[in-house]
Amino acid sequence: MPIRLPALPADPTAAFPPPETALREPDGLLAMGGDLSPARLLNAYAQGVFPWYAEGQPLLWWSPDPRMVFRTGRVRLSSRFRRSLRRCEWTVTADTCFQDVITACADAPRAGQPGTWITSEMQAAYTQLHRLGHAHSIEVRTGARLVGGLYGIAIGRMFFGESMVSLASGGSKVAIAALAHRLEGWGFPLIDAQVENPHLLSLGAESWPRERFLQAVHELCAQPGMTGCWSNAFGQLHAADLAAADGNRRDG
Structure with missing residues (x-):
């Protein structure tokens, strides 16, 4: 049978359908239609919903459980990987080349996926959110060369990760570790990682029931946030x- 989904209204600030009405298969598929305007995207993330579709x-729109x-x-790094970083000259910054990071995420090959869900329309939408101070990139470099990174959305004290990429082995691990380090210091307790995969689990991601996640999102998105460019506040790690x-945190 064809899947029938609720269609979103024209008002980008309207509430999404209740998450408990999302499909179990495919997991979390909630609604269709609407647009990728800044108002719609911010409204979606604040309700624990994100867009995901192919060309x-x-x-x-999805809210998986x-x-x-x-x-x-x-967030944890393996002892073997930590040892490999002891003499590493990689540095990490924020919001210095958002377009390069989202393009690298879109172009990265993924097993079992012939194309990318980060379409040109998606790239334009998140770049607009970046210009408005809501979307942020983390860049890992050796010298001037990008070796890894990630991007996502910040609302209040909640960070919603969208995609990360390694252009050299371990680049995405350093990106998520650096982001978590800074966010913890800023009072952001959580990073949304959307759906399970072995890479995320190896770095310490946890599987939460949707109800628990949505309660946390509701509370954290209502808190004062950090809108605008993060370059100066993030500095260089x-x-x-x-x-x-x-390593010190593990030993402590």
Whole structure:
């Protein structure tokens, strides 16, 4: 039978359908239609909903159960990887080249996926959110060369991760570790990681029931946030220092 989904109204600030009405298969498919305007996207994330669709599909909205979450104080790097970073010269910054990061995420090959869900329409929408101070990128570099990164949305004290990429082995691990390190210091306790995969689990992501996740989102999105460019506040982190900090936290 064809799947029948609620169609979103024209008002981008209207509430989404109740998450408990989302499909179980495919997990979390909630609604269709609408647009990728800044108002619609911010409204969606604040309700624990995100867009995910392929080129040629209608615009689809999701709220899966369970939900993958990083607690910012519990992102972990393996001892072997930490050792490899001791003499690493990689540095990490924020919001210095958002377009490069989202393009790299879109272009990265993924097993079992012939194309990308980060379409040109999606790239334009999140770049607009970045210009408005709501979307942020984390960049890992060796010298001037980008070796990894991620991007996502911040609302209140909640960060919603969208995609990350490694252009050199371990680049995405350093990106998420650096982001978590800074967010923990800023009072952001959680990073939404959307859906489970082995890479996220290896870094310490947890599977939360949707109800628990949505309660946390409701509380954290209502708190004062950090809108605007994060470059100065984030500063520059060194991968070797992140590895040392992760090891000290484990030993403490």
